[in-house]
Amino acid sequence: MGMTLTSAARHPGRPARRAVASYRRRDKYIRFALPALLVVAAVIVFPWLYTLYMSVQEWQVGSDRVFVGLDNYANLLRDARFHAAVGRTLVYTVLAVTLPVVLGTVAAVFFHRDFPWRGFFRGIFVLPMMATPVAIALVWTMMFHPQLGVLNYLLSLVGLPPSLWVYAPDTVIPALVLVETWQWTPLVMLIVLGGLAAMPTEPLESAVVDGASPWRVLRDITLPLTLPFIMVAVVLRAIDALKAFDTIFAITQGGPGTASETINIYLYLQAFSFFRIGHASAVVVVFFLLIVALAVGLLLVRQRTKWA
Amino acid sequence: MGVASTALPRGQTVPLALRWRRLGRRLGFLCGLAVLLSPALFVFLWMLSLSLKPDVENTAFPPVFIPTSPTLDNFREVFATSPFALYGRNSFVVATAATLLSLLVGVPAGYGIAKAKAHGLAFVVLVSRMTPGLSYLIPWFMLFRALGLHNTLWALIITHLVIGLPITIWVMMGFFEDLHPELEEAALVDGGGIWAAFRDVALPLARPGMVVAAILAFIFSWNNFVFAVVLAGPDTRTLPVAVFNVLTFEQLAWGKLAAAALVVTLPVLLLTVLVQRQIVAGMTTGGMKG
Structure with a gap:
């Protein structure tokens, strides 16, 4: 490497010629991505084509495969259980975006200043995000236990009535959102922290010199400047909340009854419990379109309001 | 401030x-x-x-927070009653192999995409980030059955590329975009091709990025549940699936459940505390660009 550096000093390439050369080289650089493209084709594109193909077939494992056109989609639009799953997923997503984004932003403002052992404490704060979701789900299942669980004991300490948590239809979704919030607030914190670190310092300094209160600085300067990053966190969080599977499946498997059956759980049951492959493939397609629509929608909002 | x-x-x-x-x-x-x-x-x-507590204490109310007589019996039982060591080995083999393959394929890809400014390709990576893992599983399930690969670790390693590869490409793209082009131009002027420029100049400089990508790919592969729960057989189960089975079969053996959960997640937690700086760096760039 030492040699190449000295030769760079000897032959400083002229900018114009360098631009032409690098333009010609552009195509060659694509070759570096070829192995990855092959993998993507095999592992990602093939499943997509196969799913599209299967979604117009009526096929239950063990029986013959019949072409049915768009029947699977039509059935899905009429399926009340699927409608309920979509509604539940949207409620879950709204909650599981809002709470982590608010709490994560607060945490980011806190971790943005310098204090001793900051890295270590930040490491502890991000642990929930890196921990194995199924293992965490298991611990929460025990904590949620209505009679013996530690959460109801903690509630009783502050004088609150016990809750049935994931064991009752009307509390199961908020309880699952609690787990999701616990798990993913750190990701929002890290993204917003990145935004705070990239923030220009001049407006902040002049505000402090003008004697603005810390609260006003936060509201009028810090938050508007970090809004693009918060918006990125919102989009990522929305995608991940729509796709949430591990903790929901491990804790409730969609129960009690179907009270926590989100689209992903519905999909799992249709595909791998009832083996309705054609039907499940149609669910995959609709589900993906829903995710894309939501992501695009959020990005449009972001552009409209000039948040980025 | x-x-x-x-x-x-x-x-x-x-x-x-x-x-x-x-x-x-x-x-x-x-x-x-x-x-x-x-x-x-x-x-x-x-x-x-x-x-660390016997189940008498675990199911006591009010709860016992600090074990009165800590015991490792729960851990002994986890390893005695199920092949947890085998599952641990499976998890390690799958996560390591998937991470190495992701680096092998993803690092050059990140370089190529960054240099060619091929944002269309970057978009493909983004779509794979948005697709629910579950939706790949029906075709894979059929494919691996047809190929006779079901119940092998290979099936899991290949599918875990879906986790590791996008992370690797994303993180490496960020690193290579920040690299000063002059350094590689020098290697090109010296007469080496772009391959030499990549191998001798860009790659050594991007080592910190590779560490970040490897750590994240390993952790998320280790944690993955949904691929293995569908594709793994009795001998190829990974730890998350094993721990889920403990949950379904032993409803009130809390000590054993917690011990199993701890065995699964402790390696990841220790790794996180040890390398939190790299993880923070990786998640921040990944998040910003995702």
Whole structure:
């Protein structure tokens, strides 16, 4: 490497010629991505084509495969259980975006200043995000236990009535959102922290010199400047909340009854419990379109309001 | 910026009052820190506490927080009653192989995409980030059956590329975009091709990025549940699937459940605390560009 550096000093390439050369080289650089493209084709594109193909077939494992056109989609639009799953997923997503984004932003403002052992404490704060979701789900299942669980004991300490948590239809979704919030607030914190670190310092300094209160600085300067990053966190969080599977499946498997059956759980049951492959493939397609629509929608909002 | 600088502008305060205020702010800061960290600490410490107690204490009410006579019996039972060591080995083999393959394929890809500014390709990676893992599983399930690969670790390694490869490409793209082009131009002028420029100049400089990508790919592959729950057979189960099975079969053996959960997630937690700086760097770039 030492040699190449000295030769760079000897032959400083002229900018114009360098631009032409690098333009010609552009195509060659694509070759570096070829192995990855092959993998993507095999592992990602093939499943997509196969799913599209299967979604117009009526096929239950063990029986013959019949072409049915768009029947699977039509059935899905009429399926009340699927409608309920979509509604539940949207409620879950709204909650599981809002709470982590608010709490994560607060945490980011806190971790943005310098204090001793900051890295270590930040490491502890991000642990929930890196921990194995199924293992965490298991611990929460025990904590949620209505009679013996530690959460109801903690509630009783502050004088609150016990809750049935994931064991009752009307509390199961908020309880699952609690787990999701616990798990993913750190990701929002890290993204917003990145935004705070990239923030220009001049407006902040002049505000402090003008004697603005810390609260006003936060509201009028810090938050508007970090809004693009918060918006990125919102989009990522929305995608991940729509796709949430591990903790929901491990804790409730969609129960009690179907009270926590989100689209992903519905999909799992249709595909791998009832083996309705054609039907499940149609669910995959609709589900993906829903995710894309939501992501695009959020990005449009972001552009409209000039948040980025 | 918060703690120290906001105290300065008001110069006329009496020193004693100032000292009190400083103490108050310090206390407020410590309270804030405690509030932020306690949810994470509570869950992990409770998991540890459950795993070290016999079930008489675990199901006592009010709960026993600090074990009166800590025991490792729960851990012994986990390893004695199920092939947990085998599952651990499976998890390690799958996560390691998937990470190495992701680096092998993803690092050059990140370089190519960054250099060619092929944002269309980057978009493909983004779509794979948005697709629910579950939706790949029907075709894979059929494919691996047809190929006779079901119940092999290969099936899992290949599918875990879906986790590791996008992370690797994303992180490496960021690193290679920040690289000064002059350094590689020098290698090109020296007569080496772009391959030499990549191997001799870009690759050594991007080593920190590769570390970040490898750590994240390994952790998320280790944690993955949904691919293995569908594709793994009795001998190829990974730890998350094994722990889920303990949950379904042993409803009230809390000590054993917690011990199993701890065995699965402890390696990842230790890794996170050890390399938190790299993880923070990786997740921040990944998040910003995702």
